[in-house]
Amino acid sequence: MNRNTKINGLLLLLVAALAVLPLALGSGDGKEEPFSGADAQAETAITEIDPGYEPWFAPLYEPPSGEIESALFALQAALGAGVLAYYFGVRRGRRQGERLALARRDGIAATGQPGESATREA
Numbered sequence: 001m002n003r004n005t006k007i008n009g010l011l012l013l014l015v016a017a018l019a020v021l022p023l024a025l026g027s028g029d030g031k032e033e034p035f036s037g038a039d040a041q042a043e044t045a046i047t048e049i050d051p052g053y054e055p056w057f058a059p060l061y062e063p064p065s066g067e068i069e070s071a072l073f074a075l076q077a078a079l080g081a082g083v084l085a086y087y088f089g090v091r092r093g094r095r096q097g098e099r100l101a102l103a104r105r106d107g108i109a110a111t112g113q114p115g116e117s118a119t120r121e122a
Helices: 003-025 038-049 066-106
Strands: none
Touching: none
16 A cells, blocks of 8 residues: 555545534534524524624525525535635646657657657557
């Protein structure tokens, strides 16, 4: 097993632990909504401090239920991850293309053997 495989396995284990440990340790026990978002927690804290507080702005769109709100958030996260993955894929492809172009220019084949042309002529 090479170093990258070990690091990837360790990172995967760490992510799994981050997902399972709060549930296993009972982090949200005793709360009405144990795993509510930061917006809901902030709203609760504000109303406890100042019950007469009126927000300055209203949301442009209020989802009909919490499930739809969660689905829209997950969709937003998936789209963002897709954009990032595409960007990094393009960068890696360009880097590989530049390496291949340099190798062809220098007369070194993709196998790395000097003296072989990258494009063989029949």
